[in-house]
Amino acid sequence: MNLPESIIRRDFIKQLGVASAAALATEGTSAWANEPVKHPEAKADSCILIWLAGGMAAPDTFDPKRYHPFEVGLDMNKILSTFPAIDTNVDGLKITKGLENVAQVMDRGTLIRSAFQPDLGSILHSRHQYHWHTGYVPPLTVAAPHVGAWMAKVLGPNNEIVPPFINIGQRLEGVGEKEELKAFTTGGFFGTEYGPMNLPYPEQAVQSVQPPKGMEPGRFSNRYHHFKKLIDQNPNREKMSDFQRESMVRSMESAHRLLQSKEKKAFDLTLEPKESYEAYDTGRFGRGCLLARRLVEEGARFIEVTTEYVPFLHWDTHKSGHTTVARMKKEIDRPIAQLIRDLDKTGKLDRTLVIIASEFSRDAMIEGKPGSNARDQSQARVNKLKEISHYGLHRHFTGGTSVAMFGGGVKKGFVYGKTADERPLMAIENPVSIEDLHATIFTAMGISPQTAYDVEKRPFFATKDGIGKPATGIFA
C-alpha cells in the first residue's frame, strides 16, 4: 500500500469561510489539507455527460427484459419492458428497439447495468439529481460543487480560453423545481470561477461569446481597448493596484480573450457543414450533442448535455410511458451515435469520456425499491391495461439502472454488472453506488476519489467522505 511520499507540514488553521473558499482554497489537491493525494493517471482529458433527465427507464432502453406488446386486458404485473430487444454490434449484447443507431456504437464502450441509488423515502427528482450531480444528498451544511466544477477545479481548463464547465440544454428559469436545479448546477463552495456556463439553447450558444446584440465586433473591441486605457490612466492607479483590482482586470481580460478568440467559433452551430448538422438535428438535444462535440474539439473540460428536466415531461413518464419513450429514443438515437462516431473518427474518443446516465430507472409496479415507503406517483394506477396511456413504466425505481460509458479508457464492447430478470429488477451483480460511479468517473479523468478541499475547516471530498471506489473492472 502507498505511504504518502512526504507529509507536508502546514499550519492547519487555515480559516476558510464558505464564500471565500474560492479564493483561499488550499492549493494542491490534498486528501486532508496536508497530505498530497495521489491522483491516478488520467485516461481522458474531457468529459461529456449526456444527462437523460427525469428517470430514464432502463428496461425500455439499455436493459431489455421480457417483452409484452400492448394488449387490452394485459395484467400490469406482466410488464417488464414495453419494447422488444434488438442486437447490437457487440456479440450477445442486446438493447431495445428504437436505439438502432446507438446499437451500432456499443462496441466503443462499456454498459454498466448495475448502477443503483439510495432509498431517500419520498421521491423528488431534483433531490436525486442533486445527489447524482454532486455526490451528496441535500440538505447540506455547505454548497456542494457539481461534478463538472470538481473537474474544473482539480484539473483546470483544458484550453485556457474555453470555460471548463459548460451546461447545455437545461433552462434554469421558468421550469418546475428550478430552485433545486439551480442549487446543484453550481460551483458550490469553490465559487463561481468553477461554476457552469449555462447554454440552455444550443443554437443560441454563439450569443454567449459574442458582443451584445446589435454591437459590431469593431465597436466591441474598441470599447474594451479604451476601457483598458482608461483604467491604466486612473489618477489613483498606484494606490489602487491591489489584488482585488488585479483579479478584476485579469477576469475582464480572460472574458474578452474568449469573446475575440478563434475558439469561440465552436459555439456557432451555423458553421457546421449542413450534412453533419442534419445528422444531429433531431431537436434541441441533438443540437446540444453537436455543440458538445465542437466544444470538446476546442478544449472544453466538462460538458453536460441534457434532454432537459421538466416535471412530468420527457423521460419523467408517469403515464403514456411507452409512447413517450419511443419519442425520446428517436430524439437521442441518432445524435448520440453520431457524436460517438465523430469523436472516434477524429481520434478524440480515446481521450474523451462520454457518459449516458439518468437519476434512476423506472418500473411498471414498484415505487422506489422493495420495502421503500416512497409514495406511489404513477398516474396510470391500473391492474389491467385498458388504454395505451397505461402502457409503460410509470413508477420510479432506484434498485438498478444503466449507465453507458464510451471512450476515456473504458473497455470496448463490454457489459459490467447485471440486474435481475424478474421483478424486482435489482442490480444483482457488481452493484455500483453513486459514490462508486463518481469514483469511476473521477478516476478516468485523473482525479483521486479521495481528493478533498477545506471548507469551514473540514475536508469536503470528491466522493462522499472519500469512500467512493472505482469500478476498475470497466477500464481496459
Next chain:
Amino acid sequence: MYTQATTIKAISLFLFLIPNFLCSKVDFAHEIMPILKKHCAECHASGKKKGGLDMNTRSAFLAGGENGKVAVPGKPTESYFLEAIQSEDSNEKMPPKGDGLSAGEIKKLIEWVTEGMPWDGGIRLGLSGWEPPLKPRIVKLPKAKKNRGHPIDRLLDDYLAKNKKPIPESLEDHAFVRRAYMDVVGLLPSPEQLNAFLTDKSSIKRKKLIEALLADDVAYADHWLTFWNDLLRNDYTGTGFITGGRKQITTWLYAALRGNKPYDEMTRELIDAGNDASGFINGIKWRGNVSAGQTVHMQFSQNVSQVFLGLNMKCASCHDSFIDRWTLEEAYNLASIYADKPLELTRCDKPTGKMSTAKWIFPELGEIDPKASKTERLKQLAVLMTHPENGRFTRTIVNRIWARLMGRGIVHPVDAMDTMPWNEDLLDYLAVRFAEDGYDLRKFIGFVISSHAYQSKSVFLSEEPGENYVYSGPVPKRMTAEQFMDSIWQVTGTNPAKIEAKVDRMHRDKSSVKPQSDLLPKPGKITAKWIWGPNPKTKKIKLRKKITLAVKPDLASFLGTCDNGFSLWINGKKVTSSKDWTKPVYQKTAYFFKKGENLIEVDAEMYGGSSGFVAQFIIGKDKMLVETDKSWEVAKGKEWNPATEVHPYGKGPWKRVLDQARESEAGTTPGAGPPIRAALVKNDFLMRSLGRPHRDQVVTSRPAELTTLQAIDLANGQILADYLYKGARALEAENKPTEERIDWLFRHALARLPSPTEKTILAEVASESAGNQEMEDLLWMVFMHPEFQIIR
C-alpha cells in the same frame, strides 16, 4: 523496555496483521482519533502532559515523554505505548484507571503504527491554548491622542503604535461621502448630494451626514436587508418552498430593520419565534429521508450557534468535532431544545442508542428545563442567548458589522469566533458598548463610522490577507451584487417596477394623524358602484360628494380604490392617494370630518384600459354609509353632473378587490415608496453571477473577486445591455454636451471629476455630441471600472 513475553506477543500480533496491512488503510480521523480521545486525552492533551508526554499533535507524540520516545512510526515493536496499553502490570498499564483498551482498539493502534502513524492535517487531540471568554469584559481605554478621543481611535492608535504602523491618512471628503452612502444605505450619492456636501462649510458636516443617512429608515432597511437575508438564510425563492418545507421571514425582518428594533429583541423573536419569524428556526425541510445530521433539529442547532455565536456546530452534528471543543452530545442537546421529543444521537450515520436532553451550551449562564414544553424551552433559550452576561453574543454581532464597515473582521472569518481576534480589547470594548447602547444596530453603525479609523484612507493590499494580518486601516470592499445593481439603476434610472419582497416601504407623512389603537374591522358588505364620467376614456376627472353630519364623528373609515389612480380630499385637506388599483386604501378619516356640511373631493385618473372609482365611507357610531353611486357628481367644465355608474361593486374586471383590504396608516399612500432596490427583488442570472448567493445555507461573506464567467456576463449579457441602453437614452434626452454628461457620470459613479488624461481617452469614445451607442459604451466603461466596483 520490553520483556520477552511482550516481544513475542508483539511480533505475533504483527505477523497476524500482515494480510490486513496489505489491504486496508487505517482511517486516522474516524478510527484512531476516537480511541486516543477516549483513553489518552484526559492526561496527555489540552495542556496536560502526564509523564511529560503530550499527545496533542503528531510531532508532540513522537517527541515522547520523560523516559524517551513512546512511538516510532512503522515500528510497532519499538513503540512502547503499544506495550503499555496491553500491559497487565498496574505500574505500567495505560490508561492507569478503568478497563483499558479493547482488543479491537489495540489492534487498530498497532495497524496505525505499522502504517507509519498517518495523522491527518492539523487535527489536535485537545484544544489549542486559547479559549475565547464567555462573559463581557470591561476594557480600560488607552490615553487619547490629540483630537482623537473616540474610543475606537484610542484603541486602534494604541494598537498601531505597538505594531509600529503609521496612523492612516484621513479620507478626503468625496471619498468619505461615497463610502458612507454605500455603507449605510447602499446607494451612490447623487451629484447634487455630493456637491451639497463638498460645499458645506460646517465643521460638523460629516456628523450631520451620518445622522441623515441613518435617519433614512427605508434606504437603510433596503440596504441592510441583504446582510440580514444572507445571515438568516432568508430568500424569496429557493429550495424547500416547493414542498412547503420553508418559510420567509421577510416582512418581519424588514419591519425590524426599518423600525430599528434592538438586536437582542430581534434575536429573542427569532428564537422563540412568534409566527412571523418562525421561518428561521424551522430550517429547510426536504421531502423524504434526511440524514440524521441534517434534520431540521440539527439545522436549528447549527444555525442558531453559527448566526448568534459565530460557532460551527456542523462538524459536531455527526461526530465530536476534530477541530474544536464541541461534541456530538452538545450539538444534539442544543437541537433538542427545538425538537418535539428527545433525539437519538447518531454518530457518522450510526445510531448510538443514547438519547439527547435539551441543554444549552453555556450552562454558566443558566439552564434550559428539559421538562418544559417546546415553547417554554425556546423562550428560555431566547433569554439565555441574549443574557447580559453572554459576551459571545455581542462580540459576534459587533464583529460582523465591523467586518461589513471596515472590510475585515476583528475575528476573521466572522464565523470562527473561537479563534483569537487581532485585538481583544477592541472586540471586547465594542461588545460592551453595544449592549450599553441598548443593542441598537444603527447607533452602533454610527459609532463605528464616526471614528477617525473608519474615516481613514483604505489600505493597499497586494494579496489577500492571511493569518499574519495586522490591521493598518480600512480594507477596500467589493460592491455586493445588490450594491452594484442599485448603483447602475440609480445612474441609468432603470429601477425595477415590481417588488418581490412583501415589505412596508410606505412614506410616512409627518403631518398625518396619529393612528388610533384599534384597527379597523375587516371590510363588510359593500353596495357601492364603480363610477366615472360619461366617457370611460376621459383621462382625468373630478368627483365630489356633499354630506351632512349631525355631529363630528369619533370614528370614520374610508375604503376605496381607483383604476388607475386617485387623490382624496375632505373639506379641502388631502387625505390620501393611490396609483395602484390592486392596492385599495383603507384608512381612518374621522379627523377630517366635522359637524354639518362636509365636502368630499376626488381627483381620479386613468392611464388606459378600464376606468372606475369605488369607495365606501362608514361614518360615526351609527355607521352611516356613504358609497359611490350616481348621487356623486362629476365635473364638466364649471358644472357638475351625476356620475356614471360603470359596474356595481363585485362586477367588472376588478372583481372584489376591496374585500381583503387591510388598514393602512392614516396619511400614507399605499403602494408608493422609493425606487425598488435589488435586495427587494428575486435573484436573477446577473446578480447570481455577481455573487448573490443561493441562501440554502447561512451566508456571512460575499466573494471578494470578479471571476471570468462574471466578466463574460458583464461584457455581453443582455440584462446589463438593456440597462445601458435605457440609461444612455435618458442621458441623451437631457440634451447636454458630452463633456457635461461625462462630468455628471463621473460625479455620480465615482464621486469625482475626470482627470484631463481620462477626458482625452473618453473623448475618443464619445464625440462632442455623442449618440446613444457612444453613451452606452461610456456607461459600460465606468461601471466596469475597478474604481466603481470597489469601495475604498
